[in-house]
Amino acid sequence: SKPGVAPLIELNDGHTIPSLGLGTWLGFTKEGTTAPVKDDSVQKAVELAIDVGYRHIDTAAIYSTEEQVGAAIKKKIAEGVVAREDLFITSKLWNDRHAPEAVVPALRESLARLQLDYLDLYLIHWPVGQFENGTFDLTDYAETWKGMIDAKNRGLVKSIGVSNFNITQLQRLLSMTPVKPAVLQVEVNFNLQQSQLIEFCKMQNIAVVGYTPFGSLFHSKAAPDAPPPRTDEQALLRIADKYHKSVAQVALRYLIELGVIPIPKSVTPKRIRDNIEVFDFQLKRQEREVMKTYDRNYRTIAVTMWKDSPYYPF
Numbered sequence: 001s002k003p004g005v006a007p008l009i010e011l012n013d014g015h016t017i018p019s020l021g022l023g024t025w026l027g028f029t030k031e032g033t034t035a036p037v038k039d040d041s042v043q044k045a046v047e048l049a050i051d052v053g054y055r056h057i058d059t060a061a062i063y064s065t066e067e068q069v070g071a072a073i074k075k076k077i078a079e080g081v082v083a084r085e086d087l088f089i090t091s092k093l094w095n096d097r098h099a100p101e102a103v104v105p106a107l108r109e110s111l112a113r114l115q116l117d118y119l120d121l122y123l124i125h126w127p128v129g130q131f132e133n134g135t136f137d138l139t140d141y142a143e144t145w146k147g148m149i150d151a152k153n154r155g156l157v158k159s160i161g162v163s164n165f166n167i168t169q170l171q172r173l174l175s176m177t178p179v180k181p182a183v184l185q186v187e188v189n190f191n192l193q194q195s196q197l198i199e200f201c202k203m204q205n206i207a208v209v210g211y212t213p214f215g216s217l218f219h220s221k222a223a224p225d226a227p228p229p230r231t232d233e234q235a236l237l238r239i240a241d242k243y244h245k246s247v248a249q250v251a252l253r254y255l256i257e258l259g260v261i262p263i264p265k266s267v268t269p270k271r272i273r274d275n276i277e278v279f280d281f282q283l284k285r286q287e288r289e290v291m292k293t294y295d296r297n298y299r300t301i302a303v304t305m306w307k308d309s310p311y312y313p314f
């Protein structure tokens with residue numbers, strides 16, 4: 001495969017999605033809210049990503065990075081580096097817009113921040129609804145989904161999907177709607193390999209996008225109680241050396257071989273370049289078996305503050 005190019009995967013609605021994307025969430029603060037955007041590092045990251053071949057960018061209303069993603073896209077289209085139709089742009093409906101009639105207006109607000117006239121993918125970010133004051137909005141996600149279908153019918157988005165839904169919630173949604181989600185976005189990494197959920201989605205032809213693809217691989221990010229491996233794991237270093245890749249690249253490659261579309265986030269130029277260079281090698285079965293043993297059903301993104309919602313997925 002060509003360097004810096006992620007092959008396209010066909011979705012169940014006939015559209016295609018690049019098999020790796022760039023994440024743009026700046027992470028949690030110590031207080032558990034999304035970190036504030038302080039500079040233009042996300043815009044710079046998206047510009048470089050497009051230059052080096054990324055065509056799939058993941059953002060969300062709650063990340064406060066849509067403006068920067070939009071500015072970068074506008075610049076790269078103006079420079080002639082890409083055309084709009086070559087890009088795959090995802091955003092997400094926040095928990096406080098679950099009323100069906102709130103979906104299209106929320107999407108229009110995201111489009112305005114992104115300076116776009118359509119999205120490639122819009123996701124219900126969480127099955128859990130909340131009012132602005134944080135109390136639970138008990139709107140059924142199957143009702144919210146009707147607003148998503150309306151957005152698609154209006155041509156504001158090509159594909160619609162969900163994020164952080166469990167198998168039971170997906171099954172229930174599928175039994176209630178004529179429009180299947182094209183994508184499920186969930187956490188997938190060494191410590192949370194999601195084999196049942198991935199198997200279910202394969203059977204239903206729902207593409208799985210994997211968020212937080214590095215999980216707790218980096219010492220700098222791992223919680224004290226997070227299970228191994230870290231980047232100094234001998235077995236991983238040996239495999240990485242063999243392919244002249246980094247442990248981070250091996251971790252992304254493993255997800256691709258599980259059939260998952262990883263969306264690694266970085267604002268660091270060298271890492272942005274490295275993270276897409278994962279389509280020119282293939283792991284051996286034996287190597288995948290080593291990595292399978294790291295599965296612990298351990299979540300890096302836990303959201304236990306929502307555990308009392310009837311729609312809490314975990």
Ligand code: NDP
Pocket residue numbers: 022023024025026027058059125163164185186210211212213214215218221248249263264265266267268271272274275301
């Ligand atoms: P990731 O697993 O992508 O890890 C990001 C961290 O890893 C950053 O600290 C980054 O540092 C560092 N990093 C990236 N590449 C490398 C590398 N090659 N070597 C060493 N360190 C590296 O975590 P995220 O939680 O950000 O998940 C990815 C994306 O998934 C998010 O940005 C967001 O778009 C999406 N997401 C969706 C959620 C949902 O509910 N649907 C929830 C969480 C995430 P630096 O940037 O400083 O280089």
